[in-house]
Amino acid sequence: MAEGMKKGMKRRDFVKKVALGGASLFVLKDARAVWSYQANNKLNIAFVGAGGRGAALIDEFAKLGENIVALCDVDWNMAAGSFKKFPNAKRYFDFRKMLDDMHNQIDAVVVATADHTHAVASVAAMKLGKHVYCEKPLTYCVWEARVMREVAKQQKVATQMGNQGMGSSGTRQLIEIIRSGAIGHVREVHLWTDRPIWPQGIDRPKDTPPVPQNLDWDLWLGPAPYRPYHPAYHPFRWRGWIDFGTGALGDIGCHAFPLPFLALELGYPTWVQAISSGHNNETYPRWSIVQYEFPARGNLPPVRLTWYDGGQRPSPDLLKDLLKGETIPDNGHLFIGDKGVVFNGRLLPADRFKDYQPPAPTLPRAPQDNHYLEWVQACKTGSSTMSNFEFAGLVTEVVLLGNVALLTGEKIEFDPATMKAKGYPEAERYIRREYRKGWSL
Structure with missing residues (x-):
C-alpha cells in the first residue's frame, strides 16, 4: 500500500453522537x-x-x-x-x-x-x-x-x-464488547469479502439482443444513462457495472462497516485511497484494497480501516501467533487492540479470554432477533x-467514498460540509451522478 498500516493503543467510551456531524444511533420517537x-x-x-x-x-x-x-x-x-x-x-x-x-x-x-x-x-x-x-x-x-x-x-x-x-443480538453484543475495552485500544481494523461473485473487469457487450417480453428496459435503466438491453446486465449481473451497481465494496461494505462504526464511533474519514486491478470505466476492478483513515474522536485515537475484496485478504502475519495453523477464511473482520484482537467474533488469544464474561447489555435488542x-x-x-437511514446513510456515504477513490485512482479527502473532494473536482461525477432526463430526487 502507498501508506503503511499502523497499530494503535487508545479508545474512549462510546458516546451517542457520531463525530463530525454524524448520525445518532437511534431516531427519536415522533x-x-x-x-x-x-x-x-x-x-x-x-x-x-x-x-x-x-x-x-x-x-x-x-x-x-x-x-x-x-x-x-x-x-x-x-x-x-x-x-x-x-x-x-x-x-x-x-x-x-x-x-x-x-x-x-x-x-x-x-x-x-x-x-x-x-x-x-x-x-x-x-x-x-x-x-x-x-x-x-x-x-x-x-x-x-x-x-x-x-x-x-x-x-x-x-x-x-x-x-x-x-439485527442479531450477537452482533450487538460484539459492539458492546469492543466498546468496553476488552481488547484494549484499537487503531487497526480489517474487513474482507470473497465478492465479487459476478463479472467485473470486463468490457461492454457489442451485440444488442431484443428486450425480453414483460421487461420494461427503460424503467429498469431509470436514472442511469441509456444503453441497449443485454443479459450481461440483468438479472443480477448489474452489480459489477459502474452505471448500475456499487461493486463488491457497496454490496458487502454496508454489511461490514456498521460494526466498526458503532464499536469505535467512526464518522467521516480524513482520507480514502485504493489500489486495484484497474477498471475500464465500464465495470469495477476484479480486486481492490481500500484504506480509510479516520481521525481522532475526542480521546479516541485515529483508526486505519482496510477493506479487501476479489480474493485479497489481510496478511497472515497479523494473526500468525494467534491462529495456530488456522487459515484466514474468505470473509471476515479483524480488530487489533493492544490487549487482544477480535477475529470473526472471537476474542484472541484464546487463553487470555477463556473466562471472559461479556459486559451487561447497553444496546436494545431487536424483537425476536x-x-x-x-x-x-x-x-x-x-x-x-x-x-435507520440517519445512521445507515452515514455509513453508506463513507463506504461509497471508497468507490470514488477506486474510480478516480486518487487519494480522496472528502469535505462532508460541501460534499466535495478537496482539490480534486474530477471526483464530483462519482460523488453525485448526473440523472437521465425525466428522473430526479
Whole structure:
C-alpha cells in the first residue's frame, strides 16, 4: 500500500453522537413515525422489486403477518413467483404510478431493486410520508445517501437498511464488547469479502439482443444513462457495472462497516485511497484494497480501516501467533487492540479470554432477533431501528467514498460540509451522478 498500516493503543467510551456531524444511533420517537395503518393491526406494504431479493423480502414480511397490497417490478418474468403467491396484490411496472394510485392505501414501502434505483424509489415513498425499508447499499452514490438521510429526518418516518446481520443480538453484543475495552485500544481494523461473485473487469457487450417480453428496459435503466438491453446486465449481473451497481465494496461494505462504526464511533474519514486491478470505466476492478483513515474522536485515537475484496485478504502475519495453523477464511473482520484482537467474533488469544464474561447489555435488542420485525415495530409504534437511514446513510456515504477513490485512482479527502473532494473536482461525477432526463430526487 502507498501508506503503511499502523497499530494503535487508545479508545474512549462510546458516546451517542457520531463525530463530525454524524448520525445518532437511534431516531427519536415522533408522532409522525407512528403507524397509520388499518385497525386490524397490520401494515399495508408495497414492494418496489418483486423478484430476486424482492421476492425473499416479500416472504419475510408476509411471515410476520403484514398485508402485501402492491407489487411493482420492471420485469414481470422475474416477479411471476411473487404474483402467483399474492394474487390479490395490485401489480405495477412503474413505482411512480403505484405511489400515485395507492398512496392512500399504503403504509410502508420496501425497495429491493438494483442499486442505481434505490434512492429514487425510496425518496419518492418517504416524501409521501411512507415508512421505508431499503436493501443495501442504501444508495448508488454519496450524494444520494445524504439526501436519503435528510428526507428521512424531515419526514420522520420509520426506516431500515437491509443489512440483516445488524439485527442479531450477537452482533450487538460484539459492539458492546469492543466498546468496553476488552481488547484494549484499537487503531487497526480489517474487513474482507470473497465478492465479487459476478463479472467485473470486463468490457461492454457489442451485440444488442431484443428486450425480453414483460421487461420494461427503460424503467429498469431509470436514472442511469441509456444503453441497449443485454443479459450481461440483468438479472443480477448489474452489480459489477459502474452505471448500475456499487461493486463488491457497496454490496458487502454496508454489511461490514456498521460494526466498526458503532464499536469505535467512526464518522467521516480524513482520507480514502485504493489500489486495484484497474477498471475500464465500464465495470469495477476484479480486486481492490481500500484504506480509510479516520481521525481522532475526542480521546479516541485515529483508526486505519482496510477493506479487501476479489480474493485479497489481510496478511497472515497479523494473526500468525494467534491462529495456530488456522487459515484466514474468505470473509471476515479483524480488530487489533493492544490487549487482544477480535477475529470473526472471537476474542484472541484464546487463553487470555477463556473466562471472559461479556459486559451487561447497553444496546436494545431487536424483537425476536428479527431485523424485519424491528422495522415493522418501528412503523407501528415509532420505536427505533438499528440501521435507520440517519445512521445507515452515514455509513453508506463513507463506504461509497471508497468507490470514488477506486474510480478516480486518487487519494480522496472528502469535505462532508460541501460534499466535495478537496482539490480534486474530477471526483464530483462519482460523488453525485448526473440523472437521465425525466428522473430526479
